[in-house]
Every structure is written in C-alpha cells, then in structure tokens.
Amino acid sequence: MFKRILYNLILITAVAVSATGCRSVPYTGRSQLMMSSEATENQMGEEAWQEMCKTTKETRNPAMNSALNRVGKNIAAAAEKPEYNWEFKVFEVKEPNAFCLPGGKVAATTGIFPYFANDAEMAAVVGHEVGHAIARHAGERMSQGMIQSGGAAALSVLTSTAGAQEAYGIVTQVGAMLPYSRVQEYEADQLGMIFMAKAGYDPAAALTFWNKFGKLGSSSRLMEMISTHPIGEKRLQDLKEFYPKAMEYYKTAPVKRGLGEIYSPK
Numbered sequence: 001m002f003k004r005i006l007y008n009l010i011l012i013t014a015v016a017v018s019a020t021g022c023r024s025v026p027y028t029g030r031s032q033l034m035m036s037s038e039a040t041e042n043q044m045g046e047e048a049w050q051e052m053c054k055t056t057k058e059t060r061n062p063a064m065n066s067a068l069n070r071v072g073k074n075i076a077a078a079a080e081k082p083e084y085n086w087e088f089k090v091f092e093v094k095e096p097n098a099f100c101l102p103g104g105k106v107a108a109t110t111g112i113f114p115y116f117a118n119d120a121e122m123a124a125v126v127g128h129e130v131g132h133a134i135a136r137h138a139g140e141r142m143s144q145g146m147i148q149s150g151g152a153a154a155l156s157v158l159t160s161t162a163g164a165q166e167a168y169g170i171v172t173q174v175g176a177m178l179p180y181s182r183v184q185e186y187e188a189d190q191l192g193m194i195f196m197a198k199a200g201y202d203p204a205a206a207l208t209f210w211n212k213f214g215k216l217g218s219s220s221r222l223m224e225m226i227s228t229h230p231i232g233e234k235r236l237q238d239l240k241e242f243y244p245k246a247m248e249y250y251k252t253a254p255v256k257r258g259l260g261e262i263y264s265p266k
C-alpha cells in the first residue's frame with residue numbers, strides 16, 4: 001500500500017517535471033538537483049493522501065491517535081512550514097512504518113507503536129520523516145533518476161498508456177523506488193534531531209530509538225521501513241556525532257518536554 005502510493009506520487013512527479021534547477025536544503029545548506037516545483041509535489045502528496053485515506057483503515061485507538069497528533073503538531077511547528085496543510089493519522093497496518101508526504105501529511109502504522117518507549121522516540125521518527133519532506137528528497141531522487149535515465153525517454157514512456165506493471169518497471173528503472181541515498185538518510189537524521197530538539201524533546205531519544213531499531217533489522221515485518229531507511233554503524237555514528245549540535249537547539253527550545261509521555265510496555 002505504502003509502495004503503491006509512492007509509485008503514484010512519483011509517476012505524477014515525473015510527468016509534472018518542468019524546470020531544471022538547484023536548491024539549497026534548509027539547515028544543512030546542501031545543494032541539491034531539483035527539477036520539480038514544490039507546489040506540484042504538495043499537490044501530489046495531497047492526492048496520494050486522499051487515496052491512502054480511502055483505501056486504508058484508520059485506527060480508533062485513542063491513545064495512538066492522541067500521541068501522534070500531540071507529537072506531530074509539535075514537530076510541525078518546529079519545522080516552520082505553516083503553508084503545509086498538516087495532518088496526522090494512524091493506520092491499522094501491522095508492519096511498522098511511518099512517512100510524511102510532500103505538503104505535510106504524516107502517517108504512522110499501528111505496528112510501529114510497540115517500538116516507541118516515549119513521546120521523544122516518536123518525535124525522533126516523525127522528525128526524521130518530516131525531514132525527508134522538508135528537504136524534498138522524493139523530488140530530488142526523481143530529478144536524479146530523470147537525469148540518469150534520460151529525461152525525455154522516461155517522460156515519453158510515462159505519459160503513454162503504460163499499464164500499472166509497466167509503470168512499476170519504469171519507476172524502478174528511473175531509480176525512484178531505490179532506498180533513500182545515504183546522503184539523504186543522514187540529512188533526514190540531522191533535520192529530525194533539529195526538529196525534535198526545537199520542539200523540546202531530548203534529542204538523545206533519537207540515539208536510543210535508532211540503535212534499538214537497527215538491532216531488529218532481520219525481521220521480515222521490519223523490511224519495508226528498514227529498506228527505505230537503512231540503518232548501519234556509520235549512520236548510528238553520524239547520529240552520535242550530530243548530537244551536540246542538536247543539543248544546542250534543545251537548550252534554546254522555548255518549552256522543554258524531555259522524553260514527554262512515557263508509554264507502558266506492551
């Protein structure tokens with residue numbers, strides 16, 4: 001389901017690609033290739049979200065819903081994107097997963113909740129996903145894929161009457177379904193730690209969460225989350241190295257929440 005929505009998103013991005021350009025990522029200052037417009041990406045995010053909501057059951061678990069809304073709103077405020085149409089929903093899906101679509105639609109599955117010890121660990125994950133969106137990593141991946149495979153050829157196929165299977169092949173071919181690159185993954189980690197710290201959550205929780213999550217890597221239920229957000233020693237090391245920087249944001253946060261609410265073990 002998550003994958004299908006991403007395919008649709010990427011297909012539409014590909015068709016909507018217009019101007020060639022570069023952009024500087026907020027906070028990190030990294031220069032990235034960007035061939036799509038943010039408005040178009042957000043529109044696609046909105047459409048993918050509508051489809052997700054139509055086809056996937058939302059949970060009625062009040063504790064999960066209020067936790068994601070509580071943490072999500074704090075992270076969204078820290079990301080300083082008031083023009084996003086932020087929404088936070090928990091879906092009844094067993095596989096642990098979370099994402100943030102372009103434009104600010106944030107989802108978590110019921111399956112990821114048992115892995116959170118507290119609000120701050122959830123803030124680490126939501127911050128990381130929001131980081132991918134703020135840094136426009138999906139648009140960047142697509143832009144890179146277009147360049148690598150020859151934009152014109154990819155476009156002509158994408159705008160033809162290709163069936164779903166064929167489209168899947170094309171999307172894979174242009175590299176858009178590959179996992180986030182290491183550069184993007186580390187960048188989302190940094191942005192995630194910055195956002196959680198600005199929102200008043202102790203950034204040390206990012207280290208405890210990703211450490212814990214990385215050790216669970218072999219379970220098949222974790223595969224989608226792990227495959228799109230690979231966790232290796234280098235990534236954990238980089239998180240540790242960035243921690244003092246994140247603490248600077250934490251020190252100046254207007255509200256300190258520490259670990260936030262602590263969840264009782266299931």
Ligand SMILES: [Zn+2]
Pocket residue numbers: 128132180185188228229
């Ligand atoms: Zn990631």
